[in-house]
Amino acid sequence: MRPLIRTGCRLLLAAYKPPGVEAGHRNIRVHSVYSSASGHWVPPSGHDTGIRVYNSLSKRKEPLILQNPTLATWYSCGPTVYDHSHLGHASSYVRMDTIRRILTKIFGIDVVMVMVITDIDDKIINKSNELNISPLALARVYEQDFKQDMAELKVLPPTVYMRVTEHIPQIISFIQQIIANGHAYATPQGNVYFDIESIGERYGKFTGALTNVGSESAASDKRQIRDFALWKSSKSEEPFWVSPWGKGRPGWHIECSTIASSVFGRHLDIHTGGIDLAFPHHENEIAQCEAYHQCDGWGNYFLHTGHLHLKGNEEKMSKSLKNYITIKEFLKSFSPDQFRMFCLRSKYGSAVEYSKESMQVSISTLQIIASFIDDAQAYVKGQLICEPVQEAILWESLNETKVNVKAAFADDFDTPRAVGAVMDLIHHGNRQLKAVSKNTSDMNSARSTLVYSAIISYIEQFLDTMGISLKHKQIAAEDRSSAAFINVVEELVSFRSKVRNYAINLNDSVPKDVDEGTLSKEERELQKERRRRILKERQPLLQACDVLRQNLAGFGVNVKDRGNTSTWELLDHKEDL
Numbered sequence: 001m002r003p004l005i006r007t008g009c010r011l012l013l014a015a016y017k018p019p020g021v022e023a024g025h026r027n028i029r030v031h032s033v034y035s036s037a038s039g040h041w042v043p044p045s046g047h048d049t050g051i052r053v054y055n056s057l058s059k060r061k062e063p064l065i066l067q068n069p070t071l072a073t074w075y076s077c078g079p080t081v082y083d084h085s086h087l088g089h090a091s092s093y094v095r096m097d098t099i100r101r102i103l104t105k106i107f108g109i110d111v112v113m114v115m116v117i118t119d120i121d122d123k124i125i126n127k128s129n130e131l132n133i134s135p136l137a138l139a140r141v142y143e144q145d146f147k148q149d150m151a152e153l154k155v156l157p158p159t160v161y162m163r164v165t166e167h168i169p170q171i172i173s174f175i176q177q178i179i180a181n182g183h184a185y186a187t188p189q190g191n192v193y194f195d196i197e198s199i200g201e202r203y204g205k206f207t208g209a210l211t212n213v214g215s216e217s218a219a220s221d222k223r224q225i226r227d228f229a230l231w232k233s234s235k236s237e238e239p240f241w242v243s244p245w246g247k248g249r250p251g252w253h254i255e256c257s258t259i260a261s262s263v264f265g266r267h268l269d270i271h272t273g274g275i276d277l278a279f280p281h282h283e284n285e286i287a288q289c290e291a292y293h294q295c296d297g298w299g300n301y302f303l304h305t306g307h308l309h310l311k312g313n314e315e316k317m318s319k320s321l322k323n324y325i326t327i328k329e330f331l332k333s334f335s336p337d338q339f340r341m342f343c344l345r346s347k348y349g350s351a352v353e354y355s356k357e358s359m360q361v362s363i364s365t366l367q368i369i370a371s372f373i374d375d376a377q378a379y380v381k382g383q384l385i386c387e388p389v390q391e392a393i394l395w396e397s398l399n400e401t402k403v404n405v406k407a408a409f410a411d412d413f414d415t416p417r418a419v420g421a422v423m424d425l426i427h428h429g430n431r432q433l434k435a436v437s438k439n440t441s442d443m444n445s446a447r448s449t450l451v452y453s454a455i456i457s458y459i460e461q462f463l464d465t466m467g468i469s470l471k472h473k474q475i476a477a478e479d480r481s482s483a484a485f486i487n488v489v490e491e492l493v494s495f496r497s498k499v500r501n502y503a504i505n506l507n508d509s510v511p512k513d514v515d516e517g518t519l520s521k522e523e524r525e526l527q528k529e530r531r532r533r534i535l536k537e538r539q540p541l542l543q544a545c546d547v548l549r550q551n552l553a554g555f556g557v558n559v560k561d562r563g564n565t566s567t568w569e570l571l572d573h574k575e576d577l
């Protein structure tokens with residue numbers, strides 16, 4: 001028989017109290033919030049960051065005010081770990097990761113982030129039954145799998161991951177306090193329910209009104225259909241923990257309220273999750289926290305990511321609906337940077353449609369950026385020759401871009417607008433670089449190396465903030481990353497360059513078309529013969545250079561010829577190979 005999970009939590013029940021919280025203490029000073037009297041969200045007191053965010057609580061953009069000017073407390077709902085993560089999860093966590101990076105790197109706000117791992121729930125139990133393994137073992141496998149996927153996508157790990165099964169004593173204690181405060185009740189069947197009526201009009205922040213949505217079946221032992229479970233008595237064969245109400249396990253929503261309160265106490269700046277979590281999950285989290293802390297409003301800002309769905313399919317990508325692409329499958333064809341660019345191209349709160357075509361746009365965007373950086377670097381190094389550039393215009397464009405990007409980020413983290421501003425800068429920079437002069441004497445004319453270096457540096461910094469690294473991508477692909485491989489390619493490209501230059505110089509010495517009138521017949525024949533010989537000699541060398549270039553592309557090496565110089569880089573997109 002499958003081993004059941006048990007913890008002896010009885011002893012710990014009375015001891016637990018979240019930091020900064022006097023459990024059961026009334027008249028705690030209200031700092032933020034959602035006033036039940038007015039039914040409106042009231043800005044918290046604190047420090048205005050100058051950023052405006054769309055707050056799902058007020059359903060509009062609000063100034064982001066933090067309790068601490070340089071620190072944001074952030075609770076993120078995490079995954080339910082019973083299967084591989086899919087692109088829907090990826091988009092939600094990458095979009096939130098981008099916001100976190102913007103807060104830290106652009107606005108100098110450190111983030112303390114707690115993320116829960118839901119490692120016990122109905123779906124986990126069902127899957128473990130199918131596979132005949134313990135739910136905990138199953139959860140550990142997929143938790144590790146999720147963390148690996150996030151690392152691949154360069155999502156920064158939270159400050160702490162916290163597992164539900166490691167916080168059962170705290171959860172029980174939290175429920176006891178809610179009962180003591182008069183907002184929950186236990187039934188003879190060993191269940192505990194939240195009493196929605198006890199908080200009156202305060203319920204319904206996300207729905208705007210009380211609804212008859214119940215998460216349990218109508219035939220249950222609840223007082224009201226819409227009351228929801230804090231503790232569920234366990235059926236036979238299910239994992240259970242011993243509690244004051246008998247053997248059972250926590251309901252879904254209580255884990256987040258308890259774990260968030262156990263770290264942040266009563267005050268939380270930011271709470272995030274996908275839009276599907278707004279109701280009932282976040283609604284119920286708030287109800288529980290308000291009931292526990294005896295406060296009016298918990299969690300100052302709720303930010304929700306829009307859903308990712310497949311093109312032509314209106315439903316969200318979901319494990320349950322079986323319309324998903326796993327992150328692992330996706331990464332066989334595309335790179336993490338390409339996915340991150342895909343995420344940047346829409347606002348975090350909007351729904352996003354996934355298709356190969358939309359990925360293609362992201363790939364092209366990255367290629368334009370990479371190619372510009374490549375050309376700008378070649379220009380700075382003196383390998384790319386241009387007409388003199390209009391430096392003042394470029395400086396102005398760079399400064400404007402910096403201002404526009406920051407303004408876009410301050411406006412509810414508007415990443416598509418920020419990317420647009422950077423692409424405009426690239427457009428300006430490219431327009432001047434493209435003016436390649438045929439006249440080699442321009443080589444000696446003044447080059448605007450400083451402004452191009454500054455642009456390169458800014459764009460790289462921007463990409464780095466977005467979690468995209470063109471350099472990183474170039475050495476990321478497993479087999480192509482070794483130092484030996486890089487050295488061999490360097491040698492090959494340098495040898496090819498010498499051969500190519502030799503062939504081109506032969507070309508220079510090809511006699512021009514023979515002027516019939518100036519040469520004797522013999523001289524003309526000699527001249528023609530010499531021309532034929534040189535062309536014949538040159539042809540196979542240039543052909544061999546072309547073949548080598550094509551073959552190297554097959555290994556993911558992109559060789560570019562610029563005049564007498566050849567440069568190379570590793571291709572990123574595996575489908576380019």
Ligand SMILES: Nc1ncnc2c1ncn2[C@@H]1O[C@H](COP(=O)(O)OP(=O)(O)OP(=O)(O)O)[C@@H](O)[C@H]1O
Nearest residue numbers: 079080088089092273274307308316317318319320
């Ligand atoms: N298609 C999607 N698009 C955007 N976010 C999603 C999508 N699917 C899940 N999420 C978000 O991912 C996070 C983790 O979700 P969770 O593990 O609970 O998955 P789930 O919603 O149960 O998945 P599924 O619906 O696939 O069973 C949540 O914040 C959820 O809102």
Ligand SMILES: [Zn+2]
Nearest residue numbers: 077078256281
């Ligand atoms: Zn949650």
